Amino acid sequence: MLMQVRHTTLSVETGQHSSAGRKALNQDFHGAMVPDGPALVHKGIALAVADGISSSPVAHVAAETAVKSFLSDYYCTSEAWTVKTSAVRVISAANSWLFSQTKQVDDLDRGHVCTFSALVLKGRKAHLFHVGDSRIWRLSGQSLEQLTEDHTVRISEQESYLGRALGVGQSVDIDYAVFDLHPGDLFVLTTDGVHGFLRAKDMADALLAGEALDQTARTLVEKALAAGSNDNLTVQIVRVIDIAEPGADDLLNGEGTLPPAPLPKVPGTHEGFRLMRGLHATSRSHIYLAENEETGEPVALKFPSLDLRGEEDYLRRFALEEWVARRISSPHVLKASTYPQGRQTLFLATEFVEGQTLRQWMIDNPHPSLETVRGILEQVARGLMAFHRKEMVHQDLRPENIMIDTSGTVKIIDFGSVRISGVMEAAPSLDKGEILGTHQYTAPEVFLGYLGTDYSDQFSLGVIAYEMLTGRLPYGAAVARATSERAQAALRYRSATAVTERVPDWVDGALCRAVHPVPGKRYEALSAFLEDLRRPNPAFSSDRFVPLAERDPVRFWQIVSAVLAVLCAILLFQLFGNS
Template sequence: MLQDLNRQKLAVTIGQHSAAGRKTLNQDFHGALVPVGAALALKGVALALADGISSSPVAHVAAETAVKSFLDDYYCTSDTWTVKIAASRVIEAVNSWLNAQNGGTSDRNRGYLTTFSALVLKGRQAHVFHIGDSRVWRFGGGGLEQITNDHRVEISAEESYLARALGAAASVEIDYSRFDIEAGDVFVLTTDGVHDHVPPRAIAARIAEASDLDEAARDLVALALSHGSADNLTIQIVRIDALPPADAATALGESETLPPAALPQPPCDFEGYRIVRALHASSRSHIFLATDLRNGDRVALKVPSIDLRDDPDYLRRFAMEEWIARRISSPHVVSPAPAPHERKSLYIVTEFIEGQTLRQWMADNPSPGLEAVRGVVEQIARGLRAFHRKEMLHQDLRPENVMIDGEGTVKIIDLGSVRVAGVLEAMPDLDDGEMLGTVQYSAPEYFLGQGGSERSDLFSLGVIAYEMLTGRLPYGARVARARTARAQAKLSYVPAASFDPRVPDWVDGALRKAVHPSPLRRHEALSEFLADLRTPNPAFRTRSVPLAERDPVAFWKGVSALLTLVILLLAYLLLEPR
């Protein structure tokens, strides 16, 4: 399905020009890349320019390295990442390399130092990354608006120095901004050889009348030279000619999606597979054990639900499952099977996991030891980390979506509810606000209509750990009924030790924190939760827990009763004859 993302696509016109000017060596460097196929929708169009420090004999190498590395490496990052994460990591890597070439020298006149500015156009937004005193502008209303700040320190009218540059230090601070865009918008990138000598109104006037942006770029460089510019000169102009539609269905090429697979009747042959038997059926999908006729491998073949195959949102999520699986590499997440035969219909093929669900394991082990629980929880957490590293949230973690194979390896399955930040950035309509998780395990913030976070997956993991130890849920069914912040504040955690005295107080404290109704009160990271399950945290040792924290409902009932007694006492004293 994603191969058709570019059918209604982002379209741009780019004009650019660079010249050494009155210098013998051009230490500026620039470039642009307009990809094709799915990369255009999932990564966007990128432009970048860099201005090497003029006093350094190797600054031109720094500028060229920065631009080429950015344009090459940005498109090699995971397409599940947002632009901000992907571009920032690439820029940070370039900075580290340049700084290493400097060998720790503090002499800026000899180092691999350069300014750097980049513009990424993805979906219906522009993303700007900036270091130094090159500039990015937005053209509109007949004028130019500078949307970056110069990182330059002015000592006097004659003396200044660059406050921030790539390669200057082991780490770099990157200015980042994001803007909504429309067809017809124009962005301009310039080095100081241009913008120090051509006023913004003159740049805007030339762009407004331009029919050829390359010619306009050459004219503006010539104008800067005629105004006395003695520096290298570079300008890039990009006009947005068309944008992908806001409608996610169209952006995903839904009209070109394969028809949902017919429900197989095993045993039977199906598009190069031998369907052996049914494994699982629900209102959302049907899963079968199948054999790949090419190599004899056993696989799990999943077809869309009969009841939901007319629901376009469901079909889009279904088709995304295998795409997501191919971007996750973890022994604790279900793996996709090798690329299937040429498809005639929509279905998913993954590895076949011979084992049992965590739900069945819990039924077979109603009183597991703490170490067994830790082993399962730690493996689930490793699988969740694989999602989080790719800026994905699972959003439907529950015992039915966890498998344990015959060797004890735990794997997260069912990727139909996964949230992919990079895809939603390009196609925000994919997120229609529907809560996709199972209510007993979903974090409270979902019930408030808030977006999830890594701490939301942590909440679900904490609920699973609690249930494995106690056979119950920490709040019963009350979370699903608490649809306001006020109602959630009244949720009362039931200590695990009240159901199983074997649960240490410090383990109970770790569980209490992991499933706190407020995401800000939970552990900051999965590793922190796992550490608290392994090592006693002094903060969770038995202590006198205030009633307000232990049982807020009882606390406020007590306060109300006390206030009633005080009022009655005061009334008696006032009415008593003197």
């Protein structure tokens, strides 16, 4: 049974106060969201403050829209996304809407323009997002540290203007920073009506006075008014009580606590499914063809290995497979199936793909046409892109984990090695840094201890493409043995054109780039790789001189060896001939 030691939950104490001050209208807006359950683990706690520009009659609408849209939309983003990806996309969307409203009046001073600052606490990290001159602070010991930089342009001592704000342009640059969290940390968000009239020391003294946080926020506003503030004033304070140590059951919404299902008898039934026959069995899992007793739908049931069901990491990854499947929607990724009744044990139900693995297809079709290979690769790439859009890396792409059904549709299967950025961000201790993929298809950087990325999946796809066209691997078995940067620098790509004349030079160039040992020298996007497989890239044209050592390293070294042998023979002849 997948058990977890009792963990602490991220918990905070908050306080806030906002006032119009000496103005008739409060154009500041602030808000906080402290969810519970899975949202607390996957998305964290969010606070935001915005300050509308004083010249605009609709600035208060801009500030309210920015904060409300952030606090609602952020929690609607994918649980698999990192905080940065989720927040930046939501803030950018809010900015686009505000700018569309500003364009209608064609006057920035009267537009939907505001500053914006947000703080997201997730797991053991604090994430900061900032545009404008509102500020985020952190109390460090007895002093207050400013974490943001004001985006103001000073013309003189008396005159300045905002250099960056929401609603000013179609796009916006957002400052981002991340900090470690510790119990007792205290963060403060303020608008310029407060920090423009109080020294950091005076603010720190108020924060250290020991009052309740709501009262502390009110005290700071009153002190700023007493110091002559003539602007709206807003203060938000959050104190960290405990930081999170989430376990697998938190990340998997309770699925991790299910005991592993026993291996079923065939024919037989299991929790609403009628088992028909075994499909596949390895040391890691057993897969059966079954039928949903309620709907008659054919499904594939995957059961945990008997030998590994005592290993917590294995069971966590097993449960994570369904979590992944339910969050990806693509015709080229295996879909999770429904359960006819509430599960009592840990097993997986997915759609049944009637067909064959790519490995079997390659055995049956040892010399496929280039167009056939393109068609398969493009479908696999679309499946990979669905993972990457969710900030997931498959990490075990290989012919055995790709299915081709009877209609020719290609699907990526087996999600036991998937790395999910948002989940690992919430619980980094669960990421053991193991090499989870099959070594022949694993990118070189993974053997150096780096985390898998989109580029790593691209390498795996490139190796599969090379193998489909040549029947070989671009580096043989050398990649798995290259566990140092020096060894990887010595890796030499064997030209596919040298292996078979069926591969044009320009296709070989695309393959070479996709499987380059250095991630930064691969394609920026999978779509670019696919494009170069379909249309000749001038950079890979046959007119370009390619050294023999690159085109055919085996022949190159054979020639070098032969030349050296001849030279040795000449030297020996001269040596003995003169004696």
